[in-house]
Amino acid sequence: MLLLGVLPTCLAACLVTGAAAVPWPKDGLAESARGRQWPLRAMDVRDAWQRSRGAGVTVAVLDTGVDARHPDLTGVVAQGPDLTGAGPAGSVRHGTAMASLIAGRGHGPGRALGVLGVAPEAEILSVRVTLENDDPRRADARISARTRLAVARGIRYAVDHGAQVISMSLGGGEGSYEGSPAEEDAVRYALGKSVVLIASAGNDGDGANRRNFPAGYPGVIAVGAVDERLRCAPFSNRHDFLSVVAPGTGIVSADGPGSYVVADGTSSAAAFVAGIAALVRSRYPALTAMEVRQAIQDGARPHPPGAADAYGHGVANALGALRAAERLHRVPLAATVPRRPHIEVDHDRSRQLIGLALLLVAAALAARVAVTR
Template sequence: MTPRPGRTARPTATRLLLALAAAGTTCVLAAPPAAADPARSLDWALGALHAQQAWQVTKGAGITVAVLDTGVDGTHPDLTGQVLPGKDEVGFGAKRGDSAWARHGTGMAAIIAGHGHGPGDEDGVLGIAPQSRILPVRVILEDKDPLRQKARSSRGDALPAGIRWAVDHGADVINLSLGDDSATAAPVAAEDDAIQYALDKGVVVVASAGNGGDAADRSSYPAAYPGVIAVAAVDRHGEHASFSTHRWYASVAAPGVEVVIADPDRTYYNGWGTSAASAYASGAAALVRSANPRLSPAQVKQVLEDTTQDKPKGGRNDDVGTGMIDPAAAVAAARKLKPAPVRPVPAAYAHTYFPPGPAPEAAAEDGSRLLGDGVATAFAATGAVLVALSGLIWFRLRRG
């Protein structure tokens, strides 16, 4: 169900640098100092997103981001203390410690709320909202889980159930780094209803736009549901990634090429995909919510769209939405906004377009009479005359 990001294992700094060079990056990367951590040294996304500037205001404290995914390894050194007790809506498949458990979800959680590790937290992945908390909800299995096909057929309610559970257990933002853009993909009423439930409760919903740009380029759900912040992927130059689905529902874009992904096996990966882009956008939404907690989901979406960098010609296109997110600018704009209702209240008419009718006579004791006794009697007499006349006319016509 999920468009899984590309992943290439790189356990050492030398191998990671060689991998990026072989991948054809146009940006020349200098070798990091011997004491530097390769994961941190090669994480270009935080600089592109002006994270340090945003962190002068907030790092996401007080905000809970639900990661609906393959599970999250809360013991990972980059996430210790950040992961809340969660829910497994699947109920079978790989277990903790298996190679096919929680890899994708752990990577997304670290992009959102990773705090690094080691002396001064200078090693590992630093998330875009490092003081936010992660609420893990397992709704899908890893691609390589032997039971994944069974999960598709027997637990189709896992995603909508997981969304509702996350809302009811304190989520402020929901990250959906998953989707269905297959040939049979179509909106599912239960998923749409669950997302609208989240939005009605004031919870921001973010989803990956899809990884079908190189193929059929079909719409992906849940990204295409109303109210969702659908996130496309861009590279380090702000250019649309060829694999990123370009469709009408794209809201914004975020880094999704050659980003550093944390794994439960304590290895870091060079990854790609709109999954990562969605995680960065969810972290940005957490920063916005932390700066102004009372903003509605629609306002959070709007402020992320309005403050993007590298805006396309005309202000928006299907490749990148309104452009790559700028969390620092979004946080600054959010602090100036006045919170609005979750669902806008329809404006009352300024004038009465039809004058009131005549005041009715006093009603009968049983409340059923709307006309005065005199008027009713007159109507009754007139009716009797008309009935008699119609009978006489019918009789004469019949004789004729």
């Protein structure tokens, strides 16, 4: 299982998979992190926060694990199981980065420092299902075999432990691994429980453009990437199953303890859309997983003509998704019962009419008794 989006950079974009990280200058680290969060503006996230901030929603992050000690994620993360069978986690940078984009809360006075996620009041359930791309244990065939089963097990674990949204910034489109029956069954299980599934579309769009899984399973929200000008990123995979695209270049996120990184990839794009799903789920909990998916697609900014394979339904927009969800929202049954018109009643007149009616009934009964005798 490959991670889709750990392409660290400093200030310049780097689209070479496996590129080495360039340390971010330590001075003003947290301050500059907040200042570089252009996706919040591009997706109208701050306007969406007037309606929802993701409260009450648990987003399962199926990834390399999440560092709950990062200052932007303090009190946000519940640790689930390690399903890789690889032993101690070691680096959990990728999972930490994705969690911060979904539910980062910043830190410091007024939480003005660090990274804010799209749904800063949501909770994260971390389920470790894969290793970092540079982890040497990937070469171990036994660990690799277990990891292939881990995503299916992770989906089921997340569903059974209360996750309403599952974010999967990973994929197995390279080499011989093209998904599995167990994984597809787990996807159907989650959708049957009305859990929203989001996955990254893949990062080889300018090359092999493989069909990537779990993004390629029916019902999963497959997410591609755009740059700051909302143009499709060259590396973003293009397929007819693409749902939407979201920011995926120059993305600042949490990294190691108290640090940050800038990266490119559809991993980040998928995490942003998982945050939008959490906003919708929080505001409209009665919507089904398919309705949440439809709201995200209907609320997206339109794509250029003839570019559906590159953009899906368009660029994901938090405010647009909430507005679309409002239109889909089921009106409670009690509210659909028409109210009777309010009539002003003359109570004295009513009492007179009731008395007259009683007298007529009594007279009719007396007449009946006389006839019978």
